Amino acid sequence: MSSLALMRWLEATPERYDAGMRLVTFGRVDRLHEALAAAVPEGARVLEVGCGTGAVTRRLVARGAQVTALDQSPEMLEQARRRLADAPGAPPAWLEQTAAEIDTLPEAAFDAVVMSLCLSEMSRDERSYVLRTALDRLRPGGSLLAADEVIARRPDRRILHALLRGPQWLLGWLIAGSVSQPVPDLAAEVAAAGYGVRRETRWLAGSLALVQAERVS
Amino acid sequence: MSALSALGGLVRDVLQTAFRLAPWPTATGLRVVGSPGPDSPVLLTANYDFTVRHVIRALRGCDVWLVVAPAKGINVWCAAGAGHLTTHQVVTALKTSGVADRVNHRDVILPQLAATGVEGLQVFRRARWRVRFGPVRAADIPDYLATGGVKSDAMRRVEFGLRDRLEMAAVWAAPVSLLVGGLTWVFRPVWALPLALLATILAVAVFLVYDQLPGPRQLLLGAGGALASVAVVAVAGGGLPALAAALLAPFALVALLTFDYAGSTPTEGSGGFDGQDWKIRLDPERCEGVYSCFEVCPEAVYEKHEGSRRVELAHDERCVRCGACVVQCPKDALFFEDGQGGRIEPATIRQFKLNLAGKRTVAVPPPPEEQKSA
Numbered sequence: 344m345s346s347l348a349l350m351r352w353l354e355a356t357p358e359r360y361d362a363g364m365r366l367v368t369f370g371r372v373d374r375l376h377e378a379l380a381a382a383v384p385e386g387a388r389v390l391e392v393g394c395g396t397g398a399v400t401r402r403l404v405a406r407g408a409q410v411t412a413l414d415q416s417p418e419m420l421e422q423a424r425r426r427l428a429d430a431p432g433a434p435p436a437w438l439e440q441t442a443a444e445i446d447t448l449p450e451a452a453f454d455a456v457v458m459s460l461c462l463s464e465m466s467r468d469e470r471s472y473v474l475r476t477a478l479d480r481l482r483p484g485g486s487l488l489a490a491d492e493v494i495a496r497r498p499d500r501r502i503l504h505a506l507l508r509g510p511q512w513l514l515g516w517l518i519a520g521s522v523s524q525p526v527p528d529l530a531a532e533v534a535a536a537g538y539g540v541r542r543e544t545r546w547l548a549g550s551l552a553l554v555q556a557e558r559v560s
Numbered sequence: 561m562s563a564l565s566a567l568g569g570l571v572r573d574v575l576q577t578a579f580r581l582a583p584w585p586t587a588t589g590l591r592v593v594g595s596p597g598p599d600s601p602v603l604l605t606a607n608y609d610f611t612v613r614h615v616i617r618a619l620r621g622c623d624v625w626l627v628v629a630p631a632k633g634i635n636v637w638c639a640a641g642a643g644h645l646t647t648h649q650v651v652t653a654l655k656t657s658g659v660a661d662r663v664n665h666r667d668v669i670l671p672q673l674a675a676t677g678v679e680g681l682q683v684f685r686r687a688r689w690r691v692r693f694g695p696v697r698a699a700d701i702p703d704y705l706a707t708g709g710v711k712s713d714a715m716r717r718v719e720f721g722l723r724d725r726l727e728m729a730a731v732w733a734a735p736v737s738l739l740v741g742g743l744t745w746v747f748r749p750v751w752a753l754p755l756a757l758l759a760t761i762l763a764v765a766v767f768l769v770y771d772q773l774p775g776p777r778q779l780l781l782g783a784g785g786a787l788a789s790v791a792v793v794a795v796a797g798g799g800l801p802a803l804a805a806a807l808l809a810p811f812a813l814v815a816l817l818t819f820d821y822a823g824s825t826p827t828e829g830s831g832g833f834d835g836q837d838w839k840i841r842l843d844p845e846r847c848e849g850v851y852s853c854f855e856v857c858p859e860a861v862y863e864k865h866e867g868s869r870r871v872e873l874a875h876d877e878r879c880v881r882c883g884a885c886v887v888q889c890p891k892d893a894l895f896f897e898d899g900q901g902g903r904i905e906p907a908t909i910r911q912f913k914l915n916l917a918g919k920r921t922v923a924v925p926p927p928p929e930e931q932k933s934a
């Protein structure tokens with residue numbers, strides 16, 4: 344008596360996931376992951392929220408980071424574990440937890456917090472809770488690197504984006520099984536959570552943002 | 561409620577019944593129902609628009625906090641079975657909705673049908689909220705609250721009455737008749753409407769009589785449909801191609817409509833299931849009479865007896881292998897036995913989620929305490 348014809352798709356997501364992501368971002372996701380990892384100092388203690396299949400985790404570990412990688416999806420974590428099984432570098436500590444549970448991690452224990460494409464899967468309440476809680480996990484001067492789908496600022500680009508959104512949403516859902524709403528203004532939410540925003544980089548006609556921020560005190 | 565929003569609600573009811581197989585998300589977070597205070601009960605449900613609206617409607621006159629948890633816009637039962645409404649989503653909602661600041665207790669009432677996915681004990685360990693599984697149906701919540709959380713036997717059982725049957729018929733009739741009608745439209749427009757109609761009639765027939773048919777049910781129902789539709793086409797004076805279509809279409813349609821029949825009814829375990837021959841078993845040595853199984857079983861498999869400190873597994877023939885009792889038992893006293901007498905441990909059931917075909921195939925790593933120490 345478990346139903347839902349389309350559940351198959353959702354169920355089989357981890358294998359489809361990387362291909363799906365590439366499609367949804369028109370292949371930009373790799374560049375984004377590179378940029379994220381490059382912004383983390385070598386050898387840093389990193390908390391990665393929503394690590395998914397480990398695409399960023401792998402790059403962080405390759406840079407000598409000690410990573411605590413968290414995801415609520417056991418299937419995703421399984422893929423990530425497999426992907427990093429033979430990777431050189433310190434093996435990450437994997438946590439099957441929901442993002443809000445970072446409130447149980449020690450305070451000021453990390454040099455960097457990384458959130459790649461996961462904030463857009465959360466509600467506004469959850470984002471705000473997770474961002475504020477992550478701030479306390481950072482040592483003073485530590486940095487937040489958050490990348491996600493956002494809404495473009497220029498009106499013409501917004502229209503373009505709105506047109507592409509329907510098909511993208513459908514594809515993303517069928518292939519990756521995740522539906523996300525873009526975060527309206529990621530940098531503003533990061534600032535509202537108490538960080539000092541240092542830099543914002545945009546891709547994909549302004550619809551993908553990388554926000555670099557810092558714990559000021 | 562204004563006439564316009566009532567109309568909007570009606571339209572959504574119709575669409576969401578017809579297209580229940582698709583997700584329909586609504587905003588997560590805290591909803592205020594009536595004028596609740598710090599002592600008022602806290603309820604939690606999945607962010608499936610239909611459910612949230614119906615729960616709020618059923619709660620008219622009550623003062624409660626309703627926490628809407630992220631479950632990908634899927635109904636409670638399906639989301640819990642497939643791993644989209646688990647401990648994680650409940651913990652997320654409890655921690656981030658702000659409900660903890662509004663009440664002076666830590667008791668949350670979940671729909672009983674969430675028990676296959678959400679581990680009550682884990683929610684307590686991770687978020688310090690005590691989980692109770694309330695009634696199956698939203699309509700029973702007011703009585704349940706009024707009695708301070710007494711759940712009658714009827715509140716625990718999943719029914720498959722006329723209304724539920726017609727609802728499921730609509731759930732399958734809508735997509736199948738649209739699909740068949742739409743495809744036929746392309747090459748034989750005159751057949752589109754009759755075929756869509758036939759699909760609808762057969763959907764109703766499937767959900768009214770299928771579970772009472774003996775033996776090869778698909779063939780029987782297909783043959784019945786074929787007989788009727790050939791008769792209709794003959795009377796209407798249809799030609800040979802039309803007669804052939806009338807003869808064959810019912811078989812194909814019945815196959816399509818019963819594709820996930822077991823998954824669409826509460827009376828049969830999921831079809832195509834690697835655990836189809838599993839039997840629910842009780843280890844009497846381990847049972848300490850906690851009765852969580854009794855509270856969450858939708859099929860009244862368990863009985864409670866005065867004077868005994870153990871539950872009785874009284875009607876194992878009714879079990880649909882949902883796993884709720886196994887997942888919730890704090891003593892690990894329940895398990896499944898497969899056809900070869902092998903034992904499937906509670907840890908495995910908690911780790912593996914059902915997919916559409918009822919397969920428990922996805923491996924899950926151990927809980928975080930063990931991960932941290934590792």
Ligand SMILES: C[S@@+](CC[C@H](N)C(=O)[O-])C[C@H]1O[C@@H](n2cnc3c(N)ncnc32)[C@H](O)[C@@H]1O
Pocket residue numbers: 364392393394395396397398399413414415416419440441442443458459460461464465521652
């Ligand atoms: C779109 S994927 C991104 C994965 C990876 N960071 C990347 O960039 O490829 C989002 C991931 O976040 C996880 N996620 C979403 N919401 C979460 C939450 N509330 N807590 C923990 N993980 C979450 C999902 O399970 C999924 O693996």
Ligand code: SF4
Pocket residue numbers: 840856857858859860861878879880881882883884885886
């Ligand atoms: S006895 Fe069967 S139907 Fe009842 S809760 Fe357990 S697994 Fe589900």
